[in-house]
Amino acid sequence: MSDAAADDGDSSQRESSVEQRFSRYERQWRYAPIGLAGQQRLRQSRVLLIGCGALGSVAAELLVRAGVGSLRIVDRDFLEWNNLQRQSLYTEEDVRRGWPKAVTAAERLAAINHEVSIEPIVADATWERIGPWFESVDVVIDGTDNFETRFLINDASCQTGIPWVFAGCLGAEGQSMTIVPGVTPCLRCLMPDGPPAAGESPTCDSAGILGTIIHVMASIQVTEALKWIVGDRDAIQPRLSVIDLWTSGLRSLDLGKLPREACPTCAGGERLWLSGERASQSVVLCGRNSVQVSLPTAPDLDTLPSRIASARVLVSNAFLVRLRVEDHELTVFRDGRVIVSGETDPAAARSLVARHLGM
Numbered sequence: 001m002s003d004a005a006a007d008d009g010d011s012s013q014r015e016s017s018v019e020q021r022f023s024r025y026e027r028q029w030r031y032a033p034i035g036l037a038g039q040q041r042l043r044q045s046r047v048l049l050i051g052c053g054a055l056g057s058v059a060a061e062l063l064v065r066a067g068v069g070s071l072r073i074v075d076r077d078f079l080e081w082n083n084l085q086r087q088s089l090y091t092e093e094d095v096r097r098g099w100p101k102a103v104t105a106a107e108r109l110a111a112i113n114h115e116v117s118i119e120p121i122v123a124d125a126t127w128e129r130i131g132p133w134f135e136s137v138d139v140v141i142d143g144t145d146n147f148e149t150r151f152l153i154n155d156a157s158c159q160t161g162i163p164w165v166f167a168g169c170l171g172a173e174g175q176s177m178t179i180v181p182g183v184t185p186c187l188r189c190l191m192p193d194g195p196p197a198a199g200e201s202p203t204c205d206s207a208g209i210l211g212t213i214i215h216v217m218a219s220i221q222v223t224e225a226l227k228w229i230v231g232d233r234d235a236i237q238p239r240l241s242v243i244d245l246w247t248s249g250l251r252s253l254d255l256g257k258l259p260r261e262a263c264p265t266c267a268g269g270e271r272l273w274l275s276g277e278r279a280s281q282s283v284v285l286c287g288r289n290s291v292q293v294s295l296p297t298a299p300d301l302d303t304l305p306s307r308i309a310s311a312r313v314l315v316s317n318a319f320l321v322r323l324r325v326e327d328h329e330l331t332v333f334r335d336g337r338v339i340v341s342g343e344t345d346p347a348a349a350r351s352l353v354a355r356h357l358g359m
């Protein structure tokens with residue numbers, strides 16, 4: 001046998017062992033733009049997902065089934081009954097158990113694909129914390145529900161050069177764009193003045209939201225991430241996709257003509273959100289009739305219930321304590337955040353927390 005024939009034999013043997021190793025992903029790598037080489041890249045990839053509610057939980061499941069190497073999931077919230085209509089990773093039992101979404105998602109995802117390393121982080125995405133989450137990841141998926149956090153992600157992306165995939169949904173409509181710093185327009189290119197002021201734009205509280213558009217937009221986000229990870233950079237276009245499932249409307253706006261050199265963020269190097277200049281201390285949570293308040297120091301969750309005589313303890317576990325006080329529910333997390341349910345006025349929420357928890 002000639003050397004060349006031996007080499008051929010070796011390489012076909014290698015290929016068949018790779019095929020075997022990736023057999024569970026066969027239908028995916030048979031798709032030519034992915035291929036076996038792309039599947040191997042996926043196995044080595046690391047994805048950061050910020051927000052594991054509607055978009056995030058759907059995206060997480062798709063990423064894990066596709067065989068990414070690792071997935072870091074950041075979420076600040078716990079599950080509620082009205083999440084189940086669209087957040088298809090979760091069950092009724094998860095709502096009853098009262099664990100944070102990030103931990104619940106990690107448990108479910110590990111059962112779907114044990115090969116993926118999952119890192120749940122129960123925390124708010126703030127300018128103080130976001131830096132280390134971007135370390136050694138290939139791409140970031142936006143699973144948030146607010147523009148403040150998206151502008152923070154956009155700053156961190158422009159700072160690190162790591163691309164991110166934006167999506168937002170309201171009613172039956174969804175929007176999506178992929179930001180590759182230095183290559184495609186960033187979020188600030190599109191919205192030079194930053195996020196709309198609170199109360200200025202409709203929210204899913206007022207306008208409602210369909211589970212179907214969530215799945216469409218999360219699918220687009222994950223496909224964009226797959227393109228990036230397997231290295232098909234030409235397939236990523238500078239476009240804003242706008243889809244309305246109810247009117248069957250489909251638009252794709254070419255953003256390639258935006259004057260990127262005028263953008264203070266991606267061209268000018270300004271980092272208003274990452275520097276903390278545009279940070280807020282209390283946040284009205286979209287779709288939740290709730291306000292989040294941050295305590296100055298992290299509380300001791302073990303002793304907390306006994307220290308508040310006026311409170312009834314509804315849930316107490318390793319991650320959070322939920323108390324009923326003055327017709328409100330306060331959910332206190334280990335990292336010092338308190339979600340005040342049944343309140344939309346930040347000042348009233350802060351004073352309630354100060355009265356009962358001290359701050």
Ligand SMILES: [Zn+2]
Pocket residue numbers: 185186187188189190260263264265266267
């Ligand atoms: Zn820009």
